Amino acid sequence: MISVLIIIFAGSGVCSVVQNPPDLIKNQDEIAEIKCAHTVKSYERILWYKHSQETGFTLMGYLSNAYAKPEEEFQNKIKLIGDGSKDGTLTINNVSVSDSAVYYCAAYYTVL
Template sequence: QTFACLGKSVLQMPDDLLKNQDESAVITCSHKIQSYDRILWYKQSQDVLGFKLMGNLYYKVETSEPEFLNKIKLEGDGRDKGTLIISNLTLTDSAMYFCAACYTVLRITSV
Protein backbone atom coordinates (compact mmCIF):
# COMPACT_ATOMS: atom_id res chain seq x y z
CA GLN A 1 0.00 0.00 0.00
CA THR A 2 1.06 3.56 -0.63
CA PHE A 3 -0.38 6.79 0.67
CA ALA A 4 -1.34 9.89 -1.29
CA CYS A 5 -1.29 13.07 0.80
CA LEU A 6 -2.25 16.42 -0.64
CA GLY A 7 -1.99 19.92 0.79
CA LYS A 8 -5.55 20.09 2.13
CA SER A 9 -6.81 21.67 5.33
CA VAL A 10 -5.98 19.69 8.47
CA LEU A 11 -6.43 21.10 11.98
CA GLN A 12 -4.14 20.05 14.82
CA MET A 13 -4.82 21.06 18.44
CA PRO A 14 -3.36 22.35 20.66
CA ASP A 15 -0.67 24.47 19.01
CA ASP A 16 1.60 24.24 22.07
CA LEU A 17 1.61 21.88 25.00
CA LEU A 18 3.67 21.90 28.21
CA LYS A 19 3.56 18.87 30.50
CA ASN A 20 5.49 17.45 33.44
CA GLN A 21 7.39 14.18 33.41
CA ASP A 22 5.25 11.05 33.87
CA GLU A 23 2.11 12.87 32.69
CA SER A 24 0.31 12.16 29.43
CA ALA A 25 -0.05 14.45 26.41
CA VAL A 26 -3.14 14.49 24.18
CA ILE A 27 -3.08 15.98 20.66
CA THR A 28 -6.01 15.91 18.25
CA CYS A 29 -6.09 16.09 14.48
CA SER A 30 -9.21 16.69 12.42
CA HIS A 31 -10.17 17.18 8.78
CA LYS A 32 -13.30 17.32 6.65
CA ILE A 33 -11.81 15.94 3.45
CA GLN A 34 -14.14 13.44 1.78
CA SER A 35 -12.53 10.13 0.76
CA TYR A 36 -9.59 10.60 3.17
CA ASP A 37 -9.50 7.55 5.43
CA ARG A 38 -6.19 7.74 7.29
CA ILE A 39 -4.46 10.00 9.82
CA LEU A 40 -0.71 9.60 10.23
CA TRP A 41 1.33 10.90 13.18
CA TYR A 42 4.97 12.03 12.97
CA LYS A 43 7.58 13.11 15.51
CA GLN A 44 10.35 15.60 14.79
CA SER A 45 13.09 15.68 17.43
CA GLN A 46 16.07 18.01 17.63
CA ASP A 47 18.48 15.06 17.67
CA VAL A 48 17.02 13.30 14.60
CA LEU A 49 16.90 14.67 11.06
CA GLY A 50 13.53 14.56 9.36
CA PHE A 51 10.28 13.09 10.59
CA LYS A 52 9.76 9.75 12.29
CA LEU A 53 6.48 7.97 11.62
CA MET A 54 4.86 7.02 14.93
CA GLY A 55 1.72 5.34 13.67
CA ASN A 56 -1.53 5.79 11.80
CA LEU A 57 -5.26 5.50 12.19
CA TYR A 58 -6.92 3.79 9.22
CA TYR A 59 -10.65 4.20 9.70
CA LYS A 60 -10.81 3.06 13.37
CA VAL A 61 -7.84 0.68 13.19
CA GLU A 62 -4.74 1.81 15.11
CA THR A 63 -1.27 0.83 13.93
CA SER A 64 1.81 1.95 15.89
CA GLU A 65 5.38 1.63 14.72
CA PRO A 66 7.35 -0.89 16.87
CA GLU A 67 9.42 1.84 18.56
CA PHE A 68 6.24 3.51 19.86
CA LEU A 69 4.12 0.43 20.74
CA ASN A 70 4.18 0.96 24.52
CA LYS A 71 4.41 4.74 24.31
CA ILE A 72 1.42 5.96 22.28
CA LYS A 73 -2.25 5.22 21.80
CA LEU A 74 -4.26 6.33 18.77
CA GLU A 75 -8.00 6.81 19.02
CA GLY A 76 -10.73 8.04 16.71
CA ASP A 77 -11.44 7.56 13.03
CA GLY A 78 -9.08 8.37 10.17
CA ARG A 79 -12.04 9.68 8.16
CA ASP A 80 -12.47 12.77 10.33
CA LYS A 81 -10.77 13.02 13.74
CA GLY A 82 -7.97 11.24 15.52
CA THR A 83 -6.24 11.58 18.88
CA LEU A 84 -2.61 10.90 19.75
CA ILE A 85 -1.99 10.06 23.42
CA ILE A 86 1.63 9.97 24.57
CA SER A 87 1.96 8.36 28.00
CA ASN A 88 4.60 8.50 30.74
CA LEU A 89 6.32 11.57 29.34
CA THR A 90 10.10 11.86 29.59
CA LEU A 91 12.60 14.41 28.30
CA THR A 92 12.99 12.41 25.07
CA ASP A 93 9.34 13.11 24.27
CA SER A 94 10.06 16.83 23.94
CA ALA A 95 9.54 17.33 20.19
CA MET A 96 7.31 18.67 17.45
CA TYR A 97 4.42 16.39 16.53
CA PHE A 98 2.61 16.50 13.20
CA CYS A 99 -0.43 14.80 11.75
CA ALA A 100 -1.32 14.26 8.12
CA ALA A 101 -4.62 13.24 6.56
CA CYS A 102 -4.44 10.91 3.58
CA TYR A 103 -6.36 8.55 1.39
CA THR A 104 -5.20 5.01 0.82
CA VAL A 105 -4.18 3.95 -2.68
CA LEU A 106 -4.08 0.24 -3.29
CA ARG A 107 -1.30 -0.85 -5.61
CA ILE A 108 -2.45 -3.66 -7.88
CA THR A 109 0.25 -5.58 -9.69
CA SER A 110 -0.29 -8.23 -12.33
CA VAL A 111 1.76 -11.39 -12.50
Protein backbone atom coordinates in the same frame (compact mmCIF):
# COMPACT_ATOMS: atom_id res chain seq x y z
CA MET B 1 10.09 18.08 38.81
CA ILE B 2 11.19 18.10 35.17
CA SER B 3 8.99 19.82 32.60
CA VAL B 4 8.72 18.49 29.08
CA LEU B 5 8.02 20.81 26.16
CA ILE B 6 5.90 19.35 23.41
CA ILE B 7 5.36 21.63 20.44
CA ILE B 8 2.50 20.87 18.12
CA PHE B 9 2.31 22.14 14.58
CA ALA B 10 -1.15 23.62 14.13
CA GLY B 11 -1.34 22.96 10.44
CA SER B 12 -3.88 24.16 7.99
CA GLY B 13 -3.91 24.68 4.28
CA VAL B 14 -5.25 23.09 1.14
CA CYS B 15 -6.43 19.92 2.84
CA SER B 16 -7.82 21.56 6.03
CA VAL B 17 -5.93 19.59 8.67
CA VAL B 18 -6.09 21.05 12.18
CA GLN B 19 -4.28 20.03 15.37
CA ASN B 20 -5.13 21.06 18.93
CA PRO B 21 -3.79 22.31 21.24
CA PRO B 22 -1.35 24.59 19.39
CA ASP B 23 1.34 23.97 22.04
CA LEU B 24 1.67 21.91 25.18
CA ILE B 25 3.95 21.77 28.21
CA LYS B 26 3.77 18.73 30.48
CA ASN B 27 5.65 17.56 33.54
CA GLN B 28 7.60 14.34 33.43
CA ASP B 29 5.43 11.21 33.71
CA GLU B 30 2.22 13.05 32.76
CA ILE B 31 0.07 12.19 29.76
CA ALA B 32 -0.06 14.41 26.65
CA GLU B 33 -3.02 14.38 24.25
CA ILE B 34 -2.97 15.90 20.78
CA LYS B 35 -6.09 15.99 18.62
CA CYS B 36 -6.17 16.07 14.83
CA ALA B 37 -9.09 16.57 12.44
CA HIS B 38 -9.46 16.92 8.69
CA THR B 39 -12.27 17.66 6.27
CA VAL B 40 -11.19 15.73 3.18
CA LYS B 41 -13.92 13.17 2.53
CA SER B 42 -11.77 10.86 0.39
CA TYR B 43 -8.95 10.63 2.98
CA GLU B 44 -9.25 7.69 5.35
CA ARG B 45 -5.94 7.90 7.23
CA ILE B 46 -4.37 10.14 9.82
CA LEU B 47 -0.62 9.70 10.20
CA TRP B 48 1.34 10.97 13.22
CA TYR B 49 4.96 12.14 13.04
CA LYS B 50 7.49 13.21 15.66
CA HIS B 51 10.21 15.65 14.64
CA SER B 52 13.25 16.22 16.84
CA GLN B 53 16.72 17.59 16.15
CA GLU B 54 18.28 14.27 17.13
CA THR B 55 16.22 11.95 14.91
CA GLY B 56 14.51 14.12 12.30
CA PHE B 57 11.03 12.96 11.23
CA THR B 58 9.82 9.64 12.62
CA LEU B 59 6.49 8.01 11.77
CA MET B 60 4.81 7.14 15.07
CA GLY B 61 1.78 5.38 13.63
CA TYR B 62 -1.53 5.92 11.88
CA LEU B 63 -5.28 5.56 12.06
CA SER B 64 -6.89 3.91 9.04
CA ASN B 65 -10.60 4.49 9.51
CA ALA B 66 -10.99 3.08 13.06
CA TYR B 67 -7.92 0.77 12.89
CA ALA B 68 -4.97 2.04 14.94
CA LYS B 69 -1.43 1.00 14.00
CA PRO B 70 1.40 2.41 16.14
CA GLU B 71 4.92 1.76 14.85
CA GLU B 72 6.80 -0.90 16.82
CA GLU B 73 9.10 1.49 18.69
CA PHE B 74 6.05 3.46 19.96
CA GLN B 75 3.71 0.56 20.83
CA ASN B 76 4.22 0.90 24.59
CA LYS B 77 4.46 4.70 24.51
CA ILE B 78 1.43 5.94 22.55
CA LYS B 79 -2.24 5.25 22.00
CA LEU B 80 -4.11 6.21 18.82
CA ILE B 81 -7.89 6.48 18.89
CA GLY B 82 -10.46 7.87 16.53
CA ASP B 83 -11.46 7.54 12.91
CA GLY B 84 -8.82 8.30 10.28
CA SER B 85 -11.57 9.44 7.92
CA LYS B 86 -12.25 12.50 10.10
CA ASP B 87 -10.45 12.85 13.45
CA GLY B 88 -8.16 11.19 15.93
CA THR B 89 -6.21 11.59 19.15
CA LEU B 90 -2.56 10.81 19.85
CA THR B 91 -1.93 10.06 23.54
CA ILE B 92 1.68 10.01 24.72
CA ASN B 93 2.04 8.16 28.04
CA ASN B 94 4.56 9.00 30.77
CA VAL B 95 6.18 11.89 28.92
CA SER B 96 9.90 12.35 29.38
CA VAL B 97 12.55 14.75 28.13
CA SER B 98 13.04 12.53 25.06
CA ASP B 99 9.43 13.34 24.07
CA SER B 100 10.26 17.03 23.64
CA ALA B 101 9.63 17.49 19.92
CA VAL B 102 7.33 18.93 17.29
CA TYR B 103 4.41 16.62 16.45
CA TYR B 104 2.57 16.60 13.14
CA CYS B 105 -0.51 14.86 11.88
CA ALA B 106 -1.26 14.41 8.20
CA ALA B 107 -4.39 13.35 6.34
CA TYR B 108 -3.82 10.74 3.66
CA TYR B 109 -5.63 8.43 1.28
CA THR B 110 -4.58 4.98 0.17
CA VAL B 111 -4.20 4.18 -3.51
CA LEU B 112 -4.73 0.51 -4.26
